Amino acid sequence: MTRDSISRMLRAALFAFAAPAMVNGALAQDKGTLDPKPLPPLANPSSPATPARELFGRAQEAAPLRPNPIGFYSRGCLAGGEPLPINGPNWQVMRLSRNRNWGHPNLIAFLKQFSSKASRESGWPGLLIGDLSQPRGGPMLTGHASHQIGLDADIWLTPMPNRELTREEREDLMATDVVRDDGLDVRSDVWSQGHIALIRTAAMDPAVQRIFVNAAIKRALCRVAQGESWMRKVRPMWGHNYHFHVRLYCPDGSNCRDQDPTPAGDGCDASLAWWFSQEALRPRTPGGKSWPPMTMAGLPAACREVLRAE
Numbered sequence: 001m002t003r004d005s006i007s008r009m010l011r012a013a014l015f016a017f018a019a020p021a022m023v024n025g026a027l028a029q030d031k032g033t034l035d036p037k038p039l040p041p042l043a044n045p046s047s048p049a050t051p052a053r054e055l056f057g058r059a060q061e062a063a064p065l066r067p068n069p070i071g072f073y074s075r076g077c078l079a080g081g082e083p084l085p086i087n088g089p090n091w092q093v094m095r096l097s098r099n100r101n102w103g104h105p106n107l108i109a110f111l112k113q114f115s116s117k118a119s120r121e122s123g124w125p126g127l128l129i130g131d132l133s134q135p136r137g138g139p140m141l142t143g144h145a146s147h148q149i150g151l152d153a154d155i156w157l158t159p160m161p162n163r164e165l166t167r168e169e170r171e172d173l174m175a176t177d178v179v180r181d182d183g184l185d186v187r188s189d190v191w192s193q194g195h196i197a198l199i200r201t202a203a204m205d206p207a208v209q210r211i212f213v214n215a216a217i218k219r220a221l222c223r224v225a226q227g228e229s230w231m232r233k234v235r236p237m238w239g240h241n242y243h244f245h246v247r248l249y250c251p252d253g254s255n256c257r258d259q260d261p262t263p264a265g266d267g268c269d270a271s272l273a274w275w276f277s278q279e280a281l282r283p284r285t286p287g288g289k290s291w292p293p294m295t296m297a298g299l300p301a302a303c304r305e306v307l308r309a310e
Helices: 003-029 052-056 105-122 167-172 193-203 215-225 229-233 270-274 302-308
Strands: 068-072 075-079 091-093 127-129 152-159 208-213 234-236 243-248
Touching (some): 068 302, 091 105, 105 127, 105 152, 105 193, 193 215, 193 243, 208 229, 215 270, 229 234
Parallel strands (some): 091 127
Antiparallel strands (some): 068 075, 208 243
16 A cells, blocks of 8 residues: 555545544643533524534533433434542542543443553553543533543543642643654653553453554554554544543444444554654645534434433
């Protein structure tokens, strides 16, 4: 396969998925607030033109329905969501003002189990957990194209301190950027064996479908783990320089569609090299396009029931 064909293939597969994240990705590192204000009521919430993000962004509690991830990771919603407690033996939740620590029970169980194992393997006291999903999933007002069905989680590449963070620290503390300014490699002063152990532990879990990292992180992993089977799950993606994104498989019997299987191989080949081209390092929205906000018509019909449930 030629470099040009690889480039065309990657553009087709990635831009539709990642374009909103390319625009809004920095928002995931934005500070929170100690005094979150409720969003004002919508003038016409039943209008077909109302963006779905405005509706799901106003839901404060889970839909009291049987747990079910509905649709696709970037086009769906969540019934029966469960909150991850803000403190655990080996984790603390960040940016509490966002109310995005909700997930399918499978994700909550995974994070509880994974945080303990990751702590042992990495030598870290624990994990700092970023965004999961909103209480009823769905599109978000800021920051993510995916995280809509309760099976995605962002985990900071910063060790949890050996103490409980204050509410103010959870809103203001910035995660560690492990990627060099030029985007070509990780920062030698912060990248560690603990980071490698953390990502390896997640990727080796059979519940994990994919892990998204910055391409420089993938490059660093290829230097020490090329050829290892778990590397197939670790996929480069724009952003992800201060956290990695874990995506779980859809539960059996759910109304959820898995992402396509990861390509064969460890991903340390020419497809990785493309990420360090000028095209990838300085991406532009193809043709200057912009994407209108998704409405309820773009989501599975069952998401209407999720919004209505009381």
